[in-house]
Amino acid sequence: MVRQRQTKTEAKIKAAFTTLVKNKGFDAMTVSDLAREADINRGTFYMHYVDKFDLRDQLLDDVIADLAAILIPESDDDNEPLDVEDIIKSRNLVSAMRYLKRDYAFFDAISSSGNDMQLYERVKDVIKQLLLGQVSRLRKAPDDTPGIPGEYAMEILVSSTSSILWLWLRRGCQESPETISGIIERSKSIAPVDILR
Secondary structure, eight states: OOOOOOOHHHHHHHHHHHHHHHHTOTTTOOHHHHHHHHTOOHHHHHHHOSSHHHHHHHHHHHHHHHHHHHHSOTTOOTTSOOOGGGSSOHHHHHHHHHHHHHTHHHHHHHHTTTOHHHHHHHHHHHHHHHHHHHHHHHTOOGGGSTTSOHHHHHHHHHHHHHHHHHHHHHTTSOSOHHHHHHHHHHHTTOOHHHHHO
């Protein structure tokens, strides 16, 4: 599931990064600030990262890889019958949201540091990978939708889930992962116009 390769030093650097981005902002933060906050020397920082940009990128890469491992587990049985309504498995979605909630301080710092669209787009890409894999198992393609070109149909599928997750994260993960999973489940079978009725 989630990778456990993070060393104690990397964990201290990540915690320092989260604190400093929240308190100082990414642009004002320096490697010296990071080293001081993490209680390491600058040389130790440079053994792991080139600069603060490399740190940010590696941290984002790590969390995206973790989310992909949760949402698209290798152990899913390809022979298990797949229903179109269960294209995103609730248990995987709940696990992903628990992961986001557990590391909320980091996600909040990243999303408020001007990197929110990068994070959002990368999460969308993971969800798109998941959906493309599931769609191929169903032997169905989004371009089978009457009147909606395939690219737009896929965007509708991906964006609805991503946007609900993103709103939940931006609101501070107030609701339980199970509640949000239920909302995502219900949104799969409701047309936007039905919400207005």
